[in-house]
Every structure is written in C-alpha cells, then in structure tokens.
Amino acid sequence: MDNGKRVALVTGSTSGIGLSIASKLAAIGYNVAINSFEPESEIGDAPGTIAPDGNVCVRYFQADLADPKRAYDLVGEVVAAFGRLDVLVNNAGIQKVAPIEEFPPEDWDRIRAISLDSAFHTIRAALPGMAGRGWGRIINIASAHGLRASPFKSAYVATKHGVVGLTKTVALETAEKGITVNAICPGYVWTPLVAKQVADQAKVHGLSEADVVREIMLAPQPTRQFVQPEEVAELAAYLCGDMARSITGSAISIDGGWTAK
Template identity: 80%
Template sequence: MNKKRVALVTGSTSGIGLSIARRLAALGYDVAINSFEAAHDAAPALQTLTGTGADVRYFQSDLALTGGGYDLVGEVVAAYGQLDVLVNNAGIQKVAPIEDFPPQDWHRIIAVSLDSAFHTIRAALPGMTERGWGRIINIASAHGLRASPFKSAYVATKHAVIGLTKTVALETAEKGITVNAICPGYVWTPLVAAQVADQARAHGMSEEQVMREIFLAPQPTRQFVQPEEIAEMAAYLCGDLARSITGSAISIDGGWTAK
C-alpha cells in the first residue's frame, strides 16, 4: 500500500481540475490527472506539476463511456495501490433553447458530468471503506443551486450532482469518508477567457463589457472566482480537520446564490 495518500482528479489538464491537482501535489499527495485527450496533449499539464515531489501520472479515459469511470479508477489503483481522494471535476457545456437542444448533447453532458461521478464513486468506495478513510469532492456549480436559461442539461446535471453528493454522504457517514460538492460561480479559466473574446466579437462589445454585463452580472462581487480559490477549498476538505463536513454544497460564487 502506498504510504502517501493518492488523489484522482478527473478533467484535470486545465482550469479548475489542474489547479486542484497542483494544490494536492504541493501538499504531498500523489496525483492522477485525467482527460479524454491523448497522452501527448496532456504533456503541458504534466509539466506544470513537475518539481512538487509528488508522483503525478496521466490517465486517459473518455468518461462519457459507461465503463470509463470504472476503468479509470481501476487503472489508478493498479498504478498506486490505492485511491484515497476522488475529485469529480469533468464536465462539458452546451448552450441552446430547449426546443433546439440536440438530444445527443443532452446525453453526453449527463454522461460526462453526472454519470461518470456515479461510476467513479461506486468504483472508489470499496477501497476507501476498507481503509476507513476517504474524501470525495464533486465539482458542481452555482447552477446546481440556481437556474439560467438555455442551459437545461448543465443545470439539470449540476442539481443532480448535489443530490448524489448528499445521498452518498449519508450512506458513508460512519465509514470515515466525507462527500461534498463545491459550487463555483464563474471561474476565470482559459475556456472562459476564450468565451469572453468570442462574445465580444459576436456582440460588438469590449471584453470588459462582456465580462461585467454578461458573465459577471449574477455575481455581486463583479469578479471572477480564481481556480486557486476552488483548489484551496478542495485541499481543506481533504484534511482531517474537515472530517465533520459532509453532505455539503459549498458555494464559492461571489454572492450569486445569496440573492
């Protein structure tokens, strides 16, 4: 058995997932990162995690596939000997009115963002239960607590992730395992930066206008959440002093859900 605790972060070659992986590696966890990309495409992410002293490895898996989550957890356990921390961060988005929402996109969003969390949790729990310790963190969203138009699949999925979180927390409450959801508002990631630029061109607006009037309109702080803020919360939830926090949906959203 690995003497160090081992963490798996899904969807972790950029943005929130990579930030969480970096923080856990800095704290001494061995870290498995993941995406559907080929290994050579994940090389830049791995490079950013070098020098931490952690054993960081990349595991390719398409979590839209039913067996993807089981295979991923199995490969991580085979490589490290155990899995102590599971962070379900993988997710995708599609924006369209529901009457125009392609059913294939609906199914893929649910498969990646919800079904994969069910499968990875189901695969990881026996080992955590046997060792009497585990941390499961599901990255949900402010959209798990509030709705927005044109995001039917994403909003439905994130609400469901919070329900899954609470249910598994109750089932594992006496097993030394905590299960929580983090609910970010709009987070400044490369993906969001690209969306801001696209929206600015499409609407003939400045990027500053797009950020304040479109993206940040729901967030009273009028500031993007930084990935490092999400990572710091995840790191705290992994610690022993967070042992009494379970079944929670923790908002980091600049006041969005306070309204």
C-alpha cells in the same frame, strides 16, 4: 507503487479547475492521477506543471468518461498503479447552450454522461477501498447551476442539480465510514476557455471586454469578479484535510454571492 503518500484522482484535470486542484493536492503531498479524454501526447506538460520538483508522483490516465465502463475502470487503473485511492475529485464536465426545443438529444446524453453519470461510476468504484481503510474524501465539482437555473442550459443545470443530490445521498450512506462527500459550487471561474468567450462576446455585442465581463458574464455575481481556479483548489484541499471531517453532504458555494440573492 505505494510510497506511503495518499493518492488523489482528479477527473478532467489537464486544464482549468481540475489542473489547479491537482496542482494543489500535489503541493501538499498527494500522489496525483490526472485524467482527460485526449491521448497523452496531446496534453502538453500538465504532469510537469503539477509537480515540478518531483516530490510526488503524477500519472496521466486517458479515459472518455462518457463511457460508463471506462469511468468505472479508471478507478481500478489508478489503484493498480498507485496501490490505493484516498481522494476522488469528480471535476469532468462539458457545456452546451441552446433552447430546449433545439437542444440536440445527443448533446443532452453526453453532458449527462460526463457530468453526472461518470461521478456515479467513479464513486461506486472508489468507495470499497476507502471504506476498507476507514478514510476517504470525495469532492464533486458542481456549480452555482447546481443550486440555481439559467435559461438555455437545460442539460448542464439538470446534471449539476443531480450532482448535488448524489453528493448528499452518498454522504449519508458513508457518514460512519470515515468518508466525507461534498460538492463545490463555483460561479463563473476564470479559465482559458472563459477568456476566449469574453473576446468572442465582445465582438458579437460590440462592447469592450471589460463591459462584457461586468454587464453580461458576471451579472449574476454581486462581486462582479471571476472566481479564480486557485480559490476552488484551496477549498478542495481544505475539504481533504482531517479538520474537515465533520463537513459532509454539503454543497459549498464559491460564487461571489450569486446564490445569496
């Protein structure tokens, strides 16, 4: 199905940042492929919330991106369904917090596979089609932890640093092909998962939720404000535009001043 609209694939996009990016791209006229590891029966009405007016096509593609073959094949499935792929947003990622001597190796492997390896596989699959059309946008959702470290997050920090390095390398390789490759590096983003963490930490520390947010979770961010998913989505949409053609190989912070320190 090729209705002439550009097509975007956003991985890990049934909630949080990914869902916001998918919704924004649909709102500006992209057909959108969304993805997660759950069966479609378990994702709720994510497709309907992304394009409520039905002006663009939204389809769900189930794939556990820890599996290299599924990550690579996902791109082919999207191209088969839509006829093309113009924008790839690698957003999927997971987290584990533990001292390195207690860090389960299987968690290290899965975090690396989903947060870093899957980006390699999807980019590798998407580039030939983009290069053939002379236009493409690849956006990797990294993190402030792709530029700074925090204790007890060895796998997450290592993989997000890797995502930034991958971004820069692919940008150089595609610089003359009409393709831009950038990383967005958010600080703490307000999502339902984070909201639950605030409530849990308030109980553990015996603090109000407001104090937990300000004194614990947002201590690294000078603004003491969460980044909103919609802010990340707006930046992603700009990077997809023709006026962003000279922005490539960049790791763009949206972190309330965290990495300015």
